[in-house]
Amino acid sequence: MPLIRPFGLPEFWIIVMAAQWTIALSAIAFAGGGIGGLLIALLRVSDAKWPRLIATAFIRVFQGTPLLMQLFLVFFGMNIIGLAINPWLAAAVALTLHASAFLGEIWRGCIEAVPPGQREAATALGIRYYNRMRYVVLPQASRIAVAPTVGFLVQLIKGTSLAAIIGFTELTRQGQIINNATFSPFMVFGTVAAIYFVLCWPLSVLARRMELKFSRATAR
Amino acid sequence: MTEITNASADMRGGPDLVVRMEGVNKWYAAFHALKDIDLSVTRGERIVICGPSGSGKSTLIRCINQLETIQKGKIVVDGHDLTAGGKNVDIVRQETGMVFQQFNLFPHMTVLENCTLAPMKVRGISKAEAEKTARTYLERVRIPEQAEKYPAQLSGGQQQRVAIARALCMNPKIMLFDEPTSALDPEMVKEVLDTMIDLAREGMTMLCVTHEMGFARQVADRVIFMDRGEILETGTPSEFFGNPQNERLKTFLGQIS
Numbered sequence: 001m002p003l004i005r006p007f008g009l010p011e012f013w014i015i016v017m018a019a020q021w022t023i024a025l026s027a028i029a030f031a032g033g034g035i036g037g038l039l040i041a042l043l044r045v046s047d048a049k050w051p052r053l054i055a056t057a058f059i060r061v062f063q064g065t066p067l068l069m070q071l072f073l074v075f076f077g078m079n080i081i082g083l084a085i086n087p088w089l090a091a092a093v094a095l096t097l098h099a100s101a102f103l104g105e106i107w108r109g110c111i112e113a114v115p116p117g118q119r120e121a122a123t124a125l126g127i128r129y130y131n132r133m134r135y136v137v138l139p140q141a142s143r144i145a146v147a148p149t150v151g152f153l154v155q156l157i158k159g160t161s162l163a164a165i166i167g168f169t170e171l172t173r174q175g176q177i178i179n180n181a182t183f184s185p186f187m188v189f190g191t192v193a194a195i196y197f198v199l200c201w202p203l204s205v206l207a208r209r210m211e212l213k214f215s216r217a218t219a220r
Numbered sequence: 221m222t223e224i225t226n227a228s229a230d231m232r233g234g235p236d237l238v239v240r241m242e243g244v245n246k247w248y249a250a251f252h253a254l255k256d257i258d259l260s261v262t263r264g265e266r267i268v269i270c271g272p273s274g275s276g277k278s279t280l281i282r283c284i285n286q287l288e289t290i291q292k293g294k295i296v297v298d299g300h301d302l303t304a305g306g307k308n309v310d311i312v313r314q315e316t317g318m319v320f321q322q323f324n325l326f327p328h329m330t331v332l333e334n335c336t337l338a339p340m341k342v343r344g345i346s347k348a349e350a351e352k353t354a355r356t357y358l359e360r361v362r363i364p365e366q367a368e369k370y371p372a373q374l375s376g377g378q379q380q381r382v383a384i385a386r387a388l389c390m391n392p393k394i395m396l397f398d399e400p401t402s403a404l405d406p407e408m409v410k411e412v413l414d415t416m417i418d419l420a421r422e423g424m425t426m427l428c429v430t431h432e433m434g435f436a437r438q439v440a441d442r443v444i445f446m447d448r449g450e451i452l453e454t455g456t457p458s459e460f461f462g463n464p465q466n467e468r469l470k471t472f473l474g475q476i477s
Contacts, residue, residue, distance in 0.1 A: 115322075115324075117320060117322050117324035118324060118326065120287055120320070120324065121318075121320060121324035121325075121326070121383075122326075122338075123285075123287060123313065124285050124287060124313060124316070124317075124318035124387075124396075125313070125314075125317075125337070125338035125342065125386070125387070125390060126310060126313040126314035126338060126342045126390065127337070127338055127341055127342055128310065128342075131341045131342075135337060135341065136326055136337075139328050140326075140327070140328055143328070
């Protein structure tokens, strides 16, 4: 076998198959970030001062530092606290925290976009915090949230490419590996980019459609 | 104009105090929104509060179900001391219905769902029973046929009548109206006022912030004039409109009529 092999169909399929790890990492980060984000958003709109401050600090830290540094800090931080180096776990944890902060901030905006009269009307009817959020505020906020949330998911999918740097073999990392063997960087990274596009573009279209649908449904 | 007798008030347990405000003060930062308010409302009484904008009249009634908190003084609603906090606030909110200027119906729910949410989630009433009650009250505000529609499909007047029905579904002891007709087109004001007059006839204790002086004359037992956070004059409609004492009230009445 020669040291440098040509870029052919097998190489192409190896890259395509690596997309499953990009999808898996995105799905984990999005699911974890969804739960964390809801918690952060609720803390952020709390009446109490401390939960609000803690959530704000969390958001500021993750918004104010590069995703790559967040990955590094979790990856090396896990090592310091005595956990074995595990790119999978580090990438999943870092991206979940990252997504929690961003979704938390997006959803806070959506919750606050629900007119205050809605909360007042529910309160005046004697409906308490939990049911007020569950039946009155969050259903309305979630309609507003659909489009920006899917928009963030697109950012998140692209963001998983940084996990390549801590040695997590997803789409980008697989591209680097294949490129080392074939040395056809334009073909290899062209393929990688095309796969990201195929993943992200339908989501962007979906986001736009849902935005239209909900704006019609909630027209007042 | 029809005179409304107070006879029905006695059916609801005699003329005891439903709302008692003593020395109530509220500030928004440095702005003194309510100044030493003393006000007692007896069961079945219908009170209209008027005054220029920013005079504190909306703030006053929003304190009764604690949509606004006060910094000083005491508010007791139907024997529950709001200033003592705890469960009292929840109890008072359940017993107090409120109608807002902007209707504030829940846009993602049908009319029927708007009316059944609180009875089901707060009082724990079954869906079937809550819907039965809701339909009864929708009948009373004369829009039973709109039950399955969404608020956006209704006119402003219809929406406000739904809002009244929604409040009544909790079987409140007091109804608070915060400028219920101010956001309505002129041709829809009457249908909402008629609904409120019906309610008054049935002996409901009502506090209404409104600029509808015809309604005040016809329905109110007492009319209150507020300006700059103070109650400046209180009287029966005939005293209030026929022989106003306060200079600012005289100016105000001159401006609105």
